[in-house]
Amino acid sequence: MITLKGISKSFQRKLVLDDIHLTVQPHDICCLLGKNGAGKSTLINIIARLISQDKGEVLIKGQVFDNNKILIKEKIGLVSQFDYLIEQLTGYQYLEFSGLLYKMAPADIKERINSLSLFFFENTTDIHQLIKGYSSGMRMKLNIMAALLHKPDILLLDEPFANLDPVTCHKLAGFLQEFAAAPGKLVLISSHDLLYVDKIATRLCVLHDKKVAFDGDKESFTNGGAKDLDKQLLELINPAGINTASLNWLT
Template identity: 35%
Template structure:
């Protein structure tokens, strides 16, 4: 579904993303982990054509995302509150998103009933603009809008960061359901190693813009990641690794 070829981005002489090769198959659940400044969000934004690469390309279903439109029809993402229209109420925003995907108000309302537990009575019919919500509740609106689109590819950047433990648990169940029962390809960036290893079957570890580990999630993955980050290891990176591992090869 997603293929990265010789992707590189440089800011002020510093290479922030350098990924020679990466393949993500349809239906995979991918976790992206790394310290601050590792390049995770920049990579996300390049996959979404929000930042143009200095060299290389990203393909979605075999078609370059740069300048393309077709991939937008099956891709949903929430990276931060900048993805929202903050002068709207949550209802207005969700109806707007639904309308972009040929859904009328009744269809949106019907879908949102399935998110009642996730919203936890804090989002709808509160008479607030999105800008007046907490960051955690803004995240709920963003995730809800993504799910409303019924995407084939779902990308979330740090979705667990500002939400309470109960909502984290519900979000994990949603992500598992989207992947396992609906075949949605999910790519989730998170600093929370417990959450990301729980919901993702494959973990990509980034350091200084480079994917240095590609791990098929197992019972030992969390311990492996905790050991890596716990000892304060910063890999001495001289050459980036090629990452071309299909879903079938991980099992």
């Protein structure tokens, strides 16, 4: 379980998150939604301890993260907007290196890399190519594989569908549903891809004007499916609608 209590964060005196409270339970696929700059990535990075909050507390399974950093990091798989891939290595070497950092047994590392490669890469030779030659989609696949390698209980995914082809997006969505259904597992994901959010989300958290504008199950947000997810989201974060008057010179 992830519990956020009164999280606030500013960058260069600009307030980005203001008193955020959120709880993500086991089996949840909780999707963070909002405009660019709403604080979705910032919130994920705070939970993963890539950055620190100014105020508030982060608890993972009831434990304060700062008091149990190593133990808690072992429970988290992270895909962030920061790309930490080492381009001089092959995909296989990078995953092998990642597994050793988690003190995994070499035999387990090899078995899991092979399993992940078969699922995410159509061409099994791709994993043995240098990362510097990877496309943006292949880099995302490798980041996801690295997040899964150590068998985490919690997945924190920042725009994981970005740059992935439709087949991989479909496979990833199905996998995330199976992952969240397993005992003790949960997923917190930020995404602008409302097609896949609609497919997999069990809960939604909408960030708007530095606050939580909605926090609840998807059924409540869409009135039991009677209203489209995208329309409901736009009504909440952009009630004024779209005005193209300033672009009349283009037409």
